[in-house]
Amino acid sequence: MTTLIGSAARSPLDAAARALANAMPPAEIAFDVPLASLGRWQIGGPADIVVTPTDAGSLALTLRLIADLGVPHIILGDGSNLLFDNAGFRGVVIRIGRAFDSLTLEDDGVVVAGAGWWVPSFVRHLINAGLSGAVHAIGIPGTLGGLVTMNGGSQRKGIGDNVLSVDVVDRHGMPRRLEHHELGYGYRRSRLQSGEHIVTAIRFRFERADPSALRREAIDILRSRRAKFPKVRANCGSVFVSDPKLYSLIGPPGLAIEKAGLKGFAIGDAQFSPEHANFIVNNDSARSQDVLALIALARSRVYDLTGIAMNAEVRHLSPDGTMRPAHEVAPAAG
Ligand SMILES: Cc1cc2nc3c(=O)[nH]c(=O)nc-3n(C[C@H](O)[C@H](O)[C@H](O)COP(=O)(O)OP(=O)(O)OC[C@H]3O[C@@H](n4cnc5c(N)ncnc54)[C@H](O)[C@@H]3O)c2cc1C
Structure with missing residues (x-):
């Protein structure tokens, strides 16, 4: 420009x-x-x-x-x-970066935090304060604003369960508070994904717990993530969302992609990770089209195998600013 x-x-x-x-x-x-x-x-x-x-x-x-x-x-x-x-x-x-880093711990397990917090640091603060409910998010590399927007979590949990309300500004810069019931939380989904509001702070409620027990739980989670997830290559975490029907038929998306014969398969420099097939890694100079082609291919092969269409958790940004789950823009697989 x-x-x-x-x-x-x-x-x-x-x-x-x-x-x-x-x-x-x-x-x-x-x-x-x-x-x-x-x-x-x-x-x-x-x-x-x-x-x-x-x-x-x-x-x-x-x-x-x-x-x-x-x-x-x-x-x-x-x-x-x-x-x-x-x-x-x-x-x-x-x-929304680290400047949005306010943190207030209230007496009754209520925590008010800025949207720019790095999630693992925020979870460590909660553990030290003896508050449970977010330990599952200890290894998630993102901001708190991104986490509450994506309803992120692990071990089939989502942070949305602990959200009481979020402070947002709308597209005209006007501040507003949205209560939990207005956020439309579902598995890795929320109404915040529409992009209408920018989250600046979040009000949570957590339960009291023993900090040492929480620390042990966090170490176990981090150890198991380190063993499972690709270590070196650039990636965006799990590409497809877990689906209960697929899970009972064949297992999580990574196993379905593996059973469809695509673990390790590459287009250009984009590759289904040989370590965990639900991760697509960038081996050097992968292009967005390569990733989208892999997403289309996995969707079509797993559909042929199971009759279930997997949906992407990862979101694609178009040049005009439209943001959608990546499978919605992936080309039909040939
Ligand atoms: C190695 C790796 C492991 C991962 N493991 C997990 C996991 O175990 N569980 C899991 O759920 N996710 C996981 N993820 C995905 C990702 O880390 C989470 O979705 C994270 O919460 C996204 O946060 P972010 O700040 O990076 O958001 P971004 O990627 O920057 O944005 C994601 C979406 O949130 C919106 N958004 C971001 N900030 C705000 C805000 N302040 N207000 C309004 N909207 C906003 C964006 O517009 C976009 O739609 C993983 C990713 C990686 C790379």
């Missing part, structure tokens, strides 16, 4: 670049940023503008400026569940 700072703006994106550059501290804004540098898969072309607000005020200001100009935006945590497209993104990426 050509930014026109200091001269007449030619398009809404140029106007947004100029308005944001004038309004934001330079450290909070960057242009032409490779999305590959913002996501765990290390895949993706350039994003025109990336804003990393350091407080609720600059977040609200960013949203107001781009809403007025009609420029698309997306919300990013640590990019650990996103497939960026090689064509990049024509809009504004708003990163």
